[in-house]
Amino acid sequence: MTDQTECTAGLCPDGATGVLVLADGTVWWGHGLGREGSTTGEVVFCTGMTGYQETLTDPSFAGQIITFTFPHIxxxxxxxxxxEAEHPFARGCILxxxxxxxxxxxATANLPEWMRRNNVVCVTGIDTRALTIRLRDHGTxxxxxxxxxxxIFNLEHLLHQARMHPSPDGLDLATRVSCQQAWEWPDTQSGARPWHVVAVDFGIKHNILRCLAAEGCRxxxxxxxxxAREILDLAPDGVFLSNGPGDPAATSHSMIPEVKRILSTxxxxxxxxxxxxxLALALGAKTSRMMRGHRGSNQPVKCLATGRxxxxxQNHGFAIDPASLPNDVIVTHTSLFDGSIEGIALQGRPVxxxxYHPESSPGPKDSRSLFRDFVGLMQQYRHSSAPRRYATALP
Structure with missing residues (x-):
């Protein structure tokens, strides 16, 4: 069932138990799955062919309703x-x-049962190709x-809910999904772990932690x-800034001064x-919202140094403004889809x-070597003449 109508037109088609109502007034009828009830969010599309469970539990999808473009989920x-986290963060999904x-x-449970148990609202039978084209051409x-x-649905009420949903611009979601107190990744509490990494949790994925652990990190x-003082008191060999949801400019207000202090060490x-x-904001750059973003596990990226x-x-709806980059920040990677910035480095510094997501999960493992690169920088730093007394590095 893929009927698309205006929100004011007609009654529910026979047999429909699910519906998608967009803020532009269109209605897409289908069949409900998972939790009964309704949920609001930013409707986005994800082009990955595998990894629906990892996608739904990725904290970066907090506040969003995911349209899976692959038909068989x-x-x-x-x-x-x-x-990728203790529970799903996506508001719902469309199949x-x-x-x-x-x-x-x-498998230990089928997807409908898992959705019911984890309070995920889903609608199937939607023409996801037509919906994706709409989001591609007009934005999320x-x-x-x-x-x-x-x-039985109250379409007027659902439309009102959709139109009252806050814009992603200026929305700080990372503080809502972050942990509330420091903790250690269990897989690294025993055995020889030469490198200590402090990871700031903006919505960190478990596979990032697995990849760091695989490289010998506690x-x-x-x-x-x-x-920054609290981070440096933990005596790290390196600091990791994680993935997460929301507007980076809204999230970074309190973090920018702390990241700057860490960089000064x-x-x-x-x-x-x-x-x-x-990191880009702390270095003086600016970010802006993308029209449709990049979401999926088939995103091509070019390394400018090697041409590879x-x-x-990937999973993001904001990007760095190239014109705002300071002179000492170089672009290392770009998207082959739209030329947007996919990587940066600070000249002469281990930053x-x-x-994108080198830890994948879901997706290819083409960029896992970046975790080894990070360990290599920590090794160089440890054996350099850089000061090791962190307390004296801060004003």
Whole structure:
């Protein structure tokens, strides 16, 4: 069922138990799945063919309703090992085809059951190709997905909810998804771990922590409100700025002074996604909202130093303004889709960041070497003449 109508027209088609109402007034009828009720969010599209569970549990999708462009979602069921956070952060999702029987030896629950248990509202039977084209051509839109087994919907109320949903501009979501107190990644609490990384949690994915651990790092995760002094008191070999949701300019107000203080120590710093944008803001650049963003695990990125192309996993709706970059910040990577900045580095300093997700999950592993690069910078720093007494590095 893929009927698209104006919000004021007609009654619910026979058999419809789900509906998507966009803020522009269009209605897309379908079949409800997961939790009953409704949820509002920014409707975006994700072009990945695999990894729906990792996508739904990625904190970077907080506040969003995900349109999966791949038609067959749910084929491999769900399992507890594929979570990127403790629970889903996406507000809901939109699918083309009904969810069939899952087929995977790893599955412990099917997708509809997992959605019900985790309070995810979903609508299937939507013409996701037409919806994606609409979002591509006109930009992301606020919307509501609703699931009612009796097929009764108050469209006027749903439209009002969609139109009242706040714009992503100026929205600080990272502080809502961040941890509330410092903790250590369990996989690194024992054994020889030569490198200590403090990761600032703007909505960090578990696979980032796994990748750092695989490179011999002990990881302490700290909340967004942690000061530079508190971070340096933990005696890190490097500082990691994580991915996360929301407007980087809104998130960074309290963090920019702290990131600047960390940069003044000379410590290696590595940022991913929102962390990349926050690093750029701390270095004096600006960010702006993209029309449709990059979301999916098939995004081509070019390394300007080598000319090599990597296929990457991405999830962001904001980007760095190229004209705002200071002279000592160089662009290292660009998108082959639209030329937007995908990586930066600070000249002469062990500081770099990327817009994409080298940890994948889901997606290709083309860029996993960036974690080794970060460890290499920490190793160089440890054996350099840089001061190791962090307390004296801050004013």
């Amino acid at each position: 749910g084929n491999t069921g769900t399992n507890p090992d594929d979570h 083309r085809a009904p969810v069939g029987i899952d087929s995977s030896w790893r 839109l606020a919307g509501v997905v609703a699931h009612a087994p009796n097929g 990881i302490t995760i700290v909340p967004t409100h942690t000061t 000379g410590l290696p710093v590595f940022g991913i996604c929102l962390g990349h944008q926050i 192309i990597a296929i990457t996993s 770099f960041s990327v817009q």
